[in-house]
Amino acid sequence: MNYNKNAVGRDIPEYLEGIGELHPFEGEGKYLRTDRKASPKIRYGNKEKKLLGSIEEAVKKSGLKDGMTVSFHHHLRNGDYVVNMVMQVIADMGIKDITLAPSSLSPCHDKLIPLIEQGVITGIQSSGLRGELGEKISQGVLKKPCIIRSHGGRARAIEDGELHIDVAFLAAPCCDEYGNMNGRYGKSACGSLGYAIVDAQYADCVVAITDNLVPFPNIPASIGMMYVDYVVEVEAIGDPKGIVSGSIRFNDNPRDLLIANNAIKAIKAAGLYKDGFRFQTGAAGSTLAVAKLLREDMKKDGIKASMALGGITGYMVKMLEEGLVDGIYDTQSFDLDAAKSIGENPKHFEQTASSYANPNNPTPAVNTLDFVLLGALEIDTDFNVNVMTRSDGVINQAVGGHQDTAPGAEVSLVLAPLVRSRNPIIMDKVTTVCTPGESVDVICTDYGIAVNPRRQDLVEKFKEAGLETIDIKELQKMAEKLTGKPDEIKFSDEIVAVVEYRDGSIIDVIKKEA
């Protein structure tokens, strides 16, 4: 196998059986592949009933055959029934060699493992791979290597024709007989359907699967009937407990607070805390703590944000309702409060994954961010971040919007504890590069703040503001003092997954456990 070293120093094979030629990552904004997007299939409108009696009938009508690609969305998260349900029908129908291309997968999808072993599923393309499924893939159970993409990268891959979806099976919490659907109402309400919209626009055939068939016209429709070929009603598309948690509540873990306080200091020192600022924060402990601290300060100081972006929690909704934020762009609603709000507040705006983060359109929303708060499993001294593999090298998480928001935002802040489960977070080389160091500006830990030396403007601003920072190598030493130098992980030579950069080049590969 011939290898090319990519811009983050990883050896990328020129060609990989089951995927094809690989283009090594060259750096942000370097790989401009093509001039034109993919061209969706034309379906000539007719007046036949779209509502079918079963998933099996829909699979038959869709024309699904061996070797094709099916897609799903992950808005039902760990409560999703649809992926397992549809894939089992496909298996029972004797269809094989399917590439599964959902926007992400959760631990509930461990049930797919037998279908992988039987050769029903031979390829997976997803942002996330978790639980036993991730472990099995790390053991090499899947025939072809996985392709791991960010949310923006997936939208790009669909729109640019790299990920061609033959049939999209879309879980629809609220749907009418023509396929007008949204995620706002019903027992399986999930809020935004942002990831699914791109699938609906580009798949050759779109099947809506609903447990809440409502009278026509189901408007507002996040995905309209012009995109939907068939509708199937089932008992349940998911387990509400797994779809949305209740309101995500702030936890008072002192370590998270310490990290959050450092992030707040960095945001202020960077001059980002001012009227009209635009930000994205996650639902993790420390980033949620930042939201809480920001909100308190904003109230006190009379500062307002103009826009909150990303996966949205009830906390953001509260800030919207209080007038602390002018508007929310929501690709994914994390809790019941967010799901409720998107149906009621016109300033809580549903957006597609492409509008959110596809680098190949004039302004993905990530490009309007002043700052983003991100997590990390590992960070290396080149500021590369791993959000996909565990400290033992096993696939376990999701790339999500990490790769997209980090370069999009004016300043990206990665929040992480210095040590997690006796493993140092800062190291010489991360196990898997998901986001390149050139996109990562500030590291906020419980032991101090490190600034990427590429951002001399921030170094200056922090100095002016009197904010103390630490060289990342010093942070690494502090971490290793607490944990010792971690052992090197042993891998075999077999590649079980490639991690795509959002532009379609390969930023890293994941190898089989030794």
Next chain:
Amino acid sequence: MNYNKNAVGRDIPEYLEGIGELHPFEGEGKYLRTDRKASPKIRYGNKEKKLLGSIEEAVKKSGLKDGMTVSFHHHLRNGDYVVNMVMQVIADMGIKDITLAPSSLSPCHDKLIPLIEQGVITGIQSSGLRGELGEKISQGVLKKPCIIRSHGGRARAIEDGELHIDVAFLAAPCCDEYGNMNGRYGKSACGSLGYAIVDAQYADCVVAITDNLVPFPNIPASIGMMYVDYVVEVEAIGDPKGIVSGSIRFNDNPRDLLIANNAIKAIKAAGLYKDGFRFQTGAAGSTLAVAKLLREDMKKDGIKASMALGGITGYMVKMLEEGLVDGIYDTQSFDLDAAKSIGENPKHFEQTASSYANPNNPTPAVNTLDFVLLGALEIDTDFNVNVMTRSDGVINQAVGGHQDTAPGAEVSLVLAPLVRSRNPIIMDKVTTVCTPGESVDVICTDYGIAVNPRRQDLVEKFKEAGLETIDIKELQKMAEKLTGKPDEIKFSDEIVAVVEYRDGSIIDVIKKEA
């Protein structure tokens, strides 16, 4: 020139200079052109300012060159300033041979005539051509023949790649610096931007032109920043008086009432007046009178409609607010009440022209109609309808959604007086076929109702309901008794426009005045 006779008996040349090969109309649903839609241009996101200082700068940055195609929307109707303003800049920059492809044109665009004479504009593709501009085109002033398309046909032509837009200049009544726009607010508010959305999705370059630059994020955005390349602020994009009339009020013209009463009888006799019905009505006198009569009956009878479609008036909004209609699909808002409602009522839903009427998607909204109420300039004894040329053969009106809703709806009713300005409406052959007779089911005049013999099911139902009908040839005789047989119009051999059927085939040609 070689000609082919099409399915409505018109001679269509095989080839036309300035357009190319022409495919003769074969009948509803017969011409399936291609497998895949057009592929939009990829623009790689960057962080450059989109807000430019002038239209000229935007034209320069757009890369517009001689021979290219520009598009506009007609949501500002006869109040539009943008088409004239932009075309004058293009002319002043010395750019020539431009094809102008707006969704429609109004009398205010008579100012384009000098640009046509100067060779700046050499082609026009539009749904409507009115006023002096229509007259001049009928006199052969334009270099290439016009292409006249329905609203659904235009969406199809854009999506399927037949109408390639190099630069779309989109009037934006409410817009932020990134191009997030809607038509809901501002001094030039027009309501729905439904026709413009397809342009934004498929044009190689999109320029927003606004007189109401609002802070980011301008949400809900009918067209989002992911589609917009540049933004230009101008003093005014239109004259509010021409953009929307005040509430369209019911007139009590007795002839309109007579026609409307016949339509109501036909609707009821056809069994279409029942809970959950779906309908489209226009803003013309007689169709608006039908809405008024329907509303009164519905209140009395406790009947509710599920969906109202099309160009929306305040009258529909009132019915929505009264709970007489469950939801409105709005491609175009005809008055201020409708424009206001679309911003406030989530059940008043903005839809694209493609979602409305493009025959080449699984379910254009027109396919869900139980009935549609349409107008006509002329109707012939084969039920073909002309909505484009005057009785003297001069281009003067618009195809609009006529061609789209007539075949889409379960029953299409054409409402017209038997005689208009001393001209009979029913004749041997309409001057220009816009909608083929096979799509036209019932003619409601002030002198009686005619049913298309192709619809024996309706003939039976009307008989059962005791509703008297008249053979269309009898109606013609009655008309001619009042007016005399009209003289035949003399045309030259030169073709000044082709009328496309919604599928891209040619249903008729319009010739130069003799």
